[in-house]
Amino acid sequence: MIIRMAKVEIVGPKQDLLSTLDLLHNRGIFQPDPQLTARVALTEDERLQTLVLDENELRERSFFQDLQERIIALLELLPEIDNGISPLQPLPVMTLLDELADQHLVTARDQTNILNECRRNAEALQHDLHFWEALEPLLKELPKSSSLELFGVTIRDSRQLQKLDTLLQERTQGRCYISSATTADGDLVGLIATDRKIAESLRETLTDERVPELSLPEELADLPLPQRITALQDRLKIQLGKCSQFEARLLEMSRRWRPIYRRAFAWLEERLALYRATATAYTTRLCFIIQGWMANDEVNRLIDDLNRAFAGRVVLEQQMILDEDLDQVPVMLRNPGYFAPFEIFSRLLPLPKYSSYDPTPLIGLFFPVLFGMILGDIGYGMILLLLAFFLARHFPSGTLFSNIGKVLGISALYTVVFGVLYGEFFGDLGETWLNLHPVWFDRGKAVVPMIVFSLTVGVAHILLGMTLGALAELRRHQPRKALLKLAMLVAVILAVLALVGWFYPQSWLSTGPLLIGIGILMPVLIAAEGLLAPLELLKTMGNIISYVRIMAIGFCSILLAMVANRLGGMTGDIMVGILVAGILHAFNLLLGVFAPTVHSLRLHYVEFFSKFLDLGGRRFEPWQKPHP
Amino acid sequence: MEEKIWLAFAAALAVGLPSLATAWAQSRIGAAGAGTLAEKPELTGAIIIMVAIPETMVILGFVVAAMILLML
Numbered sequence: 001m002i003i004r005m006a007k008v009e010i011v012g013p014k015q016d017l018l019s020t021l022d023l024l025h026n027r028g029i030f031q032p033d034p035q036l037t038a039r040v041a042l043t044e045d046e047r048l049q050t051l052v053l054d055e056n057e058l059r060e061r062s063f064f065q066d067l068q069e070r071i072i073a074l075l076e077l078l079p080e081i082d083n084g085i086s087p088l089q090p091l092p093v094m095t096l097l098d099e100l101a102d103q104h105l106v107t108a109r110d111q112t113n114i115l116n117e118c119r120r121n122a123e124a125l126q127h128d129l130h131f132w133e134a135l136e137p138l139l140k141e142l143p144k145s146s147s148l149e150l151f152g153v154t155i156r157d158s159r160q161l162q163k164l165d166t167l168l169q170e171r172t173q174g175r176c177y178i179s180s181a182t183t184a185d186g187d188l189v190g191l192i193a194t195d196r197k198i199a200e201s202l203r204e205t206l207t208d209e210r211v212p213e214l215s216l217p218e219e220l221a222d223l224p225l226p227q228r229i230t231a232l233q234d235r236l237k238i239q240l241g242k243c244s245q246f247e248a249r250l251l252e253m254s255r256r257w258r259p260i261y262r263r264a265f266a267w268l269e270e271r272l273a274l275y276r277a278t279a280t281a282y283t284t285r286l287c288f289i290i291q292g293w294m295a296n297d298e299v300n301r302l303i304d305d306l307n308r309a310f311a312g313r314v315v316l317e318q319q320m321i322l323d324e325d326l327d328q329v330p331v332m333l334r335n336p337g338y339f340a341p342f343e344i345f346s347r348l349l350p351l352p353k354y355s356s357y358d359p360t361p362l363i364g365l366f367f368p369v370l371f372g373m374i375l376g377d378i379g380y381g382m383i384l385l386l387l388a389f390f391l392a393r394h395f396p397s398g399t400l401f402s403n404i405g406k407v408l409g410i411s412a413l414y415t416v417v418f419g420v421l422y423g424e425f426f427g428d429l430g431e432t433w434l435n436l437h438p439v440w441f442d443r444g445k446a447v448v449p450m451i452v453f454s455l456t457v458g459v460a461h462i463l464l465g466m467t468l469g470a471l472a473e474l475r476r477h478q479p480r481k482a483l484l485k486l487a488m489l490v491a492v493i494l495a496v497l498a499l500v501g502w503f504y505p506q507s508w509l510s511t512g513p514l515l516i517g518i519g520i521l522m523p524v525l526i527a528a529e530g531l532l533a534p535l536e537l538l539k540t541m542g543n544i545i546s547y548v549r550i551m552a553i554g555f556c557s558i559l560l561a562m563v564a565n566r567l568g569g570m571t572g573d574i575m576v577g578i579l580v581a582g583i584l585h586a587f588n589l590l591l592g593v594f595a596p597t598v599h600s601l602r603l604h605y606v607e608f609f610s611k612f613l614d615l616g617g618r619r620f621e622p623w624q625k626p627h628p
Numbered sequence: 629m630e631e632k633i634w635l636a637f638a639a640a641l642a643v644g645l646p647s648l649a650t651a652w653a654q655s656r657i658g659a660a661g662a663g664t665l666a667e668k669p670e671l672t673g674a675i676i677i678m679v680a681i682p683e684t685m686v687i688l689g690f691v692v693a694a695m696i697l698l699m700l
């Protein structure tokens with residue numbers, strides 16, 4: 001339901017403004033609304049103006065902003081470790097923190113740059129090492145000859161290898177040998193051996209074909225392969241050692257300073273939030289005024305808090321909510337236990353206006369009933385109950401899946417209830433095996449009664465919606481609009497009765513007077529609402545007819561269940577029959593969860609809510625501490 | 629016999645034509661919905677409902693077809 005809000009004004013001496021804002025931030029129950037004060041008509045000599053910070057305050061704010069930016073940069077450089085937040089009060093040591101932040105930022109930047117350089121070197125060495133380790137077995141296969149020139153290359157894929165082999169054989173007239181291997185990184189590398197005399201032309205070919213040749217530092221290039229690999233391993237070890245050394249230094253720095261800087265950051269953020277909040281305050285020469293909104297039941301507690309903190313210097317006064325304020329009142333929804341899980345559906349809609357209704361309780365009341373009417377099967381209901389029980393137990397309370405479990409559980413209960421009324425247990429299986437008979441009617445055969453039942457539900461639902469719409473207009477102090485909505489409600493009732501009289505003639509139900517009644521009402525409605533009034537009547541009748549989907553989807557569900565049972569029975573084998581019927585029932589159940597959910601929601605959102613719900617409310621967003 | 633064939637044909641038309649219309653409408657809404665979801669995944673629920681809105685046509689067609697077959 002929509003929580004009752006209070007419009008409040010807080011007034012106090014100017015020097016208490018920041019302390020008052022701090023208290024309001026800490027309590028987290030007040031939403032300022034500078035527009036309220038802006039609407040108050042004041043004379044020139046009352047001198048109410050928006051707050052302008054003095055020179056000292058501006059200097060202080062600029063200093064805090066600058067320090068916060070440096071601390072953010074420092075926290076980004078220091079490694080993330082979970083060592084909490086320091087209890088230090090930053091204000092008394094702010095000058096020291098300012099100096100330290102500069103020094104630490106320089107140190108952390110230097111260390112991070114060196115560490116990154118070390119990591120890059122280690123990565124390159126690791127890559128070279130993998131390359132030569134992969135080529136080592138290939139080298140052993142080659143004859144030991146001083147006239148051989150060797151090239152190590154990286155190859156894109158096996159297709160490129162094939163193409164390269166053909167090309168090189170062609171250019172060197174068969175005087176070269178290429179072999180390949182895969183490195184530990186998964187790269188394809190090749191070793192090309194050729195006569196030293198034609199090595200230069202082969203290198204040019206490799207360049208033309210854009211095949212990268214691995215180059216080594218000069219001091220390693222002349223080493224034999226085993227020593228080359230050992231030298232690379234040694235270098236890698238040294239680089240990794242350096243990396244660990246710098247990581248440890250940064251970690252130590254983070255362990256020592258991160259909690260303090262995190263505390264300073266949180267404090268600065270709160271302080272700067274207070275400065276931002278001053279923009280919502282108005283001042284006279286000596287006083288400040290803040291107007292805003294809060295939950296009505298919190299007002300007395302806040303008054304007590306203000307009295308305790310400021311000994312009566314800062315006062316809170318509750319003001320009357322005017323008609324012109326109604327669209328501005330922020331909206332807070334809070335629903336008791338049973339209805340709370342249904343907020344997963346109302347959250348799909350924009351927020352209702354303060355003078356409208358919270359759709360959650362209405363969805364909570366009607367959604368499970370419509371779901372049960374559509375699915376209506378004892379067997380399916382039992383399976384859904386088990387699924388709901390699992391979801392509600394397995395997931396923590398308040399989470400999405402736990403809420404889905406609760407909604408599914410309630411809907412499953414109604415499914416069982418309507419299953420008993422329709423006499424359905426996995427379609428007609430209950431009738432065949434358990435001699436189950438419908439308490440109410442068999443919807444697989446009684447199509448017309450089911451249509452009439454669905455339409456009756458539609459009439460009741462829509463008429464309730466129209467009544468709520470008229471009441472909402474009364475709450476908005478719009479008696480004329482409320483009267484017109486009631487007139488439309490009467491017109492719909494007359495039209496429905498006329499249709500009933502047409503299809504099911506009764507001695508007490510004469511269509512003539514009913515049509516005359518509509519004929520009298522219609523000109524009044526057209527005069528008041530224009531030519532759209534007859535269309536509105538037709539639209540409402542269309543809305544009612546839309547409820548026939550309760551019958552249609554339910555009918556499809558029972559037909560599918562019957563088909564599953566028949567096909568299962570036709571197999572002639574118990575196990576195969578159970579398997580076939582089980583698969584089809586599982587498919588039907590899946591549809592049976594999805595379709596009733598979507599269509600029940602659609603009946604609410606499109607047909608029901610359009611009659612009374614006024615959407616587009618402002619969410620209640622109270623001031624809160626950035627770091628609670 | 630001939631009457632039954634015409635009834636079956638009428639029922640098939642009653643459900644077939646709205647099915648085509650629904651499919652066309654859902655394809656347009658579905659495409660727009662997929663585009664919206666790429667930018668605002670929080671609208672998933674609302675878009676599922678929107679995709680279901682044109683199903684009214686085929687549901688009413690189905691009801692008419694059922695009435696043709698069962699009541700005439």
